[in-house]
Amino acid sequence: MSKIRNALVVVLLWSIVLTSFVSAQTRKSWTKAPEIERKVEALLKQMTLEEKVGQLNQYSYGMPTGPGTGRSKVEEAIQRGEIGSFLNVTDPVLSNRLQHIAMDQSRLKIPLIFGLDVIHGYRTTFPVPLALSATWDPTIVQRVSRIAAEEATSSGIRWTFSPMVDIARDPRWGRIVEGAGEDPYLGSMMARAYVRGYQGENLNDPQSMAACAKHYVAYGAAEAGRDYNTVDMSERQLREVYLPPFHAAVDEGVATLMASFNSINGVPASANQFTLTQVLRGEWDFRGFVVSDWGSVGELIPHGVANDLATAARKGFLAGVDMDMESNAYFEHLAGMTKAGQVPQAALDQAVRRILRVKFALGLFDRPYVDEKNAVTTLPPANVAVARDAAEKSFVLLKNDASVLPLQKGMRTVALIGPLADSAPDMLGAWSARGDAKDVVTLKAALEKRAERDGFRLIYAKGTEIRGTSEAGFADAAAAAAQADVVLLALGEDASWMTGEAASRAFIDLPGNQQQLLERVAAAGKPTALVLFSGRPLALTSAAARVNAIIEAWSPGVQAGPALERVLFGEAAPYGRLTVTFPRSLGQVPIYHSVLNTGRPPVGLDLTRPPTDGNEKFKSRYIDEQNVPLYPFGFGLTYTTFDYSAPQVDAKEISVDQLNAGRAKLSITAEIKNTGSRRGEDLVQLYIGLRGTSVARPVRQLKGFRRIALAPGESQRVEFTIGRDELSIWQRDTKYAVEPAELNIWIAPNAQSGTPVTVTLK
């Protein structure tokens, strides 16, 4: 019997492996489909030089940067085949009208492709991407991005400028909110999940949209966290940290990439032959197309690598940017330069081919229009339910002294204080597409209902404005706290001004006078929980010293209130874990978990006090701050506690040759026990560190994670297997390989805890 069962399990497992392999192949099949290639070539042959250039030209609808003087002339430009794509058309009636001009009145009837920043939902707004990453759950990301695709395509949008897969390690950078945090391993998983969600099983499905991995590349490493700023980094850093999520997206079949604004080692990313052609096309065999960022071809002039728009066009184009978003550089100059022999005809054909390939793959030639009657205008209840679930799972419990959370039954009075308690627009977060603040249920709205149902009194006081300076509301806030059994403080950032693009902050504390408000409220001495709404890690040391609990809620989307209510009252337990490190203070920034050791690590020193002598001082440390963050990567509490045993390995030595040949694997296990009194889930993380290699390696690097659920007192042995993929390092000549080394392995609940087990790679 058990033999039969085992055989069935094996068959089942194989069929899962096979199905996912087959579906990965189907998902990517458009990249090399003979019938698509035939159609592309046939069409290409009929195109004039001007029509070819037209395909490379993208405008934002209604912007005066198009040919002629704006909107009135755009229609004629479509007729002439001078525009390949629009962004920012969200009205299906308008999109059909423009598409009809392309399909009925242009000579070759090449459909337009409409793109939009659908970043975390279209009509239904989900948590911001940084929050979604905190779920550490690619299935949630895939579901959310699939829904975004279903809703957006119903309005004719078949292309989203998402996912942003930029690794970000500097919380000053406002766009840290748009990505999956600091780690390339997790970032690559999330990149894949987004692409699978948006593009579905088949790009040709009318509910699928082309994804766009952006911003290629290293945009998140802007110096000093100032948006658009310079990036200077080693090829190793680029290849090991910043490129992997893009590579993962390409491997998953992503249809497009967006070239970024920044320069890399002096060469702007939008004119970077090395990244755009050598790596992307040469090494990764990317077959889709690259769009510039907004005006980034024109920006080659202020960067200082072109003195006029014609040179900018030539440099951007020859480096590998296929479509020009809003610079008008290709439209004005590419045809002329091709005629003059400054741009090879073959290069032009190649770029057009890539764009047509995606248009054919999407089925736009066969189904160019959208059914206007079917456009999603109100929020589908099923999508709202997913929004609540995703939000619930994205919250990270950072502190919970004396188990203030979950809130106890039988409270008589709850004070809800702060400018984020009832601010619907801030719940939507940066880039909310067609999100509408009217659809948001705020924390205040959710708690009012709850108070009625459960029979407690809710006192609300706004206290101050998000960026306020007036203390006029402080007295009311303090009075509310004085009357309450428990205080909830809803504080944080103004999502549209302080998070997202062009929202770099030089100070990362609570904005305005919110810290002062917090201190006034905390002085009441009541159990106080801070519910923090932010698009980045804030420096919370002073805040954490005054409150009993902190829950990071990010920008949670339309279901902010109901999701928070469930977690605060314990109907759901905190599930999220940090994907970015929270510093103790701004001076530690940039701060991230996978650092090198340096030659002078302050191992064993007490860093909580200043150095007293030269032995203590001449170490890699601050004289006035600890080295460790306030909350490390991977960290997050829940309503129970867990104990981790020391990890065990199945071999203390392992052959490097066998590893490199893909013939050896190492198994690591640890026993995890629920030591609390509630059922709960933990995110078990695997980290490795290599010593004795040809180049210095990070002390710890994430290489795996697994979620487990345990009843009180229950324990489970968790196993990870690692091999060549996890242990290889980038070597200039032989690319990636495993080297002889001492390998440390941790199985731990975050990047800062646990004791390693050591294995020799020889």
Ligand code: BGC
């Ligand atoms: C942003 C991109 C965005 C584009 C189009 C740019 O300013 O950097 O992320 O996709 O605008 O809206």
